[in-house]
Amino acid sequence: MPTSSRSSEGGTRRAAAAALLTPGLLALGVSFVVPLVWLARMSLNRTVGPAELQPDVSLSSYVDVLTDGFMWEVAWHTLWLGVLVTVLAVAVSYPIALFLARTRSRLRGLLMALAIAPLLTSSVVRTFGWLILLSDDGIVNSALSTLGIIGEPLTLTNNVTGVVIALVEIMMPYAILAMIAGFGRVSKDLEDAAGSLGAGRLRCFVRITFPLSLPGVLTGALMVFVLTVSAFITPRLMGGGRVFVIATEIYDQATTTLDWPRASALAVLLLLLFGVFLVLYQRLFRMVEGR
Amino acid sequence: MEDAYLALSKLTKTYPNQPRSAVHDVDIDVARGEFISLLGPSGCGKTTTLRMIAGLIAPTSGHIRVGGTDITNRPVHKRDMGLVFQSYALFPHMSVGENVDFGLQMRRVAKSERRRRVADALDMVHLAHLANRRVSQLSGGQAQRIALARALVVEPTVLLLDEPLSNLDAKLREELRVEIRRIQQETGITTVFVTHDQDEALAMSDRLVVMSEGRVEQVGEPWAVYETPENRFVADFIGRTNMFDGRVAGQSDGVLRLEVDGLGTLSVRAARTGGATATVMVRPHRVRIDPAERTANELKGRVVQSSYLGDVESVVIDVNGTRVTAERTHSGRPLTAGATVALGWGDADAYVIPQ
């Protein structure tokens, strides 16, 4: 009966789709799904001594973390760093993004690549660059003292200042990319129209350009924020071990203290923070878009 | 048909999650060497039917036979059919020659023979000089000729064409129409041609299949489908027409008399009809305006609108509240709206649509 062989043909197609998906799903399964589940499970175990854990299903690690004053300090520190870096990175990226979104220069492609290419260079390398730039006898300090602006070198590394400066720069390509993508509605024609209606440059920017670019700014801000609060390399290297954020804390708990349940609980909390911000962002984005 | 070469029987396709079938119980027989067109409005299931023949869509039920062999469950690449797409579907990474060669390579034809057959196929479409061109450098008309050569070079059992002329401009379309027909007759290949352009279908085909909403409405030679449509849909879809519903008032000597509101009694040559009502159809070009001699049906009306189209003038005439469209080959100044005219047609100019 043809009908049966035909339904088996549909089945063949389904089997083909399943076969094609298998390698990818398997790879993602072992490289990220299983580990995350494992991490969540680990966070429920109990630490009984240094590097010693007892299988359990309890929230004791979470209680430990959430009742630890130092952890709260680190969390606030991380959030504060996130907000500061986000504001600064968006501010310095905005001109480049706006420029790239509107320029009709022949160099646009090159300038675009130049702005986002740093994304594909190691953040270790870029942080190293900032270490050189900002060290006590580094370029910035020697330039400032040559100009007679400062007598004593400013301390710009091994503290939060350096971390902020370097993170702002490291986040810029993400911000630029996200903003350009969101700048779809900012058209030069619209501004020209406003200009021909007699609106001055500043008014035109405040009334037309900026509101239209808000969705892009929001997307950029979210990107930078979530990447900053989970950044590890730069806070570690620029902070010289003196700047504590959730990510460095997780690393230390996992590799130095060897308190895995606690590290896992922290990681889960960081993920939750991520989730909360994603949801908040979506709400906010819909509000801005919906206007 | 006894000698059907390609036979579709009770072919049905219901797409997943669709309430109605896109193709329903379609029976079509195509003789060897015949050129048959599938014609119908958009969405009537022409492409679906063609793709089922090609093997690109699996039928929900029904059978497809070629030369007596059931190929319903044979995979696409073993069906040996040539398919030409509306979008040409040439391989962009191959030259023109490589495109045409592809099917021969798949059939493991020897290299020397391949070279000869590719050259012959390109000759056939008059594009031998383009063998080394990149596909992106072809015009639409050239691309479609190459697609045709590519489909034919493997000498498929059946040639399937899905609106191959739709992407071309009017002049090219006409040119290629002639060309396709010539090649089809030269090669004698059995061909199924999908189109929603009735001029194309009428001009090219040995027979037409008129489809609507997944069903076959009528199969027949172009003149027969045009002159003697089997139902209102076909009458309306092929060409322009006037249709009047009326009550049967009498019948004698092969002439039926029909009472139509506003028009009075019309006479039309027809075999006996059983019913008390009937629908009569008159093509606009059969309606004569101010006829010189007497006709079987004589009416008077007021011109509502006249469209001057150059070779013909299309006139809409109000006859006691019923609209009649007439066409006259031109003879001077077009009629003006409001003018009163006499019109008429012979009893052989009209046709009773079988219900």
Place this chain on the structure above:
Amino acid sequence: MRSLSELIYRTLAGIVVVCSYLFLLAPLLVVFVLSFGASPNLEFPPKDWTLRWYADLAANGEFLEGLRVSLLLGLIVTVVSLVAGVTAALALTRHRFRGRDAVIGLFTSPLLLPSVVLGLALLLVLGQVGLVGTYPGLVVAHLGLTIPYVVRTVMMSLEAVDPSCEQAARTLGAGPVTTFRRITLPLITPGLVAGAALSFIISFDEAVVSLFVVGTGTTTLPVVVFRYVSNNTDPQVAALSVVLIVFSLAAVALIERALGLKRVLSKG
């Protein structure tokens, strides 16, 4: 005067844009210049020039070992990602099935995961099965980061391929595998190139996840550099950084030519 204010505006805007660019590129430029400076104290601007640091680099066993590990790892990860990513992209573009959107979501979500969290999670799992510090362990660790990009670039390319080309090949007698090899594969080459370049450079530059799961004999170059820079900054690292930057630039050029950097890296 309108034209004068226009001029001032344009000049100011130009200065702001140029300064932003300078800030963005400062660390890379400085590293580049200092890698050729003769002073071991990273004096800027250098008074003398030298290639000494590059020579030192070539003699530094630790760095060379890191480079070897990273290159090997990058290659394996790229090959595996291509296989897994291309098949998945094929399924997602050429087949319609229930839960397709969810699978697409799954294939793109690792992009949003904090590396530290992923690193820790991998350390825990790989530790459990004794794969920490091994190549298989490292490959697994990097796959979650690279596959989404391959799926993305290949899907972009696949969506640009007219499905009727593949169907035409089928009607001409090509089976599914031949059709893929002769038609689909050549047509998605740009996606493959971009995906491969991205996979390689992401794996090659990855530091955080690797930091958790490397071991003796499998320490990747970024981890070596990270550890080295934690303790000292010297021109040899600048030279090494330049090498890393050159790899990145090569990847950037490939991706830009194949699909366009912006398209590939933009979210959504």
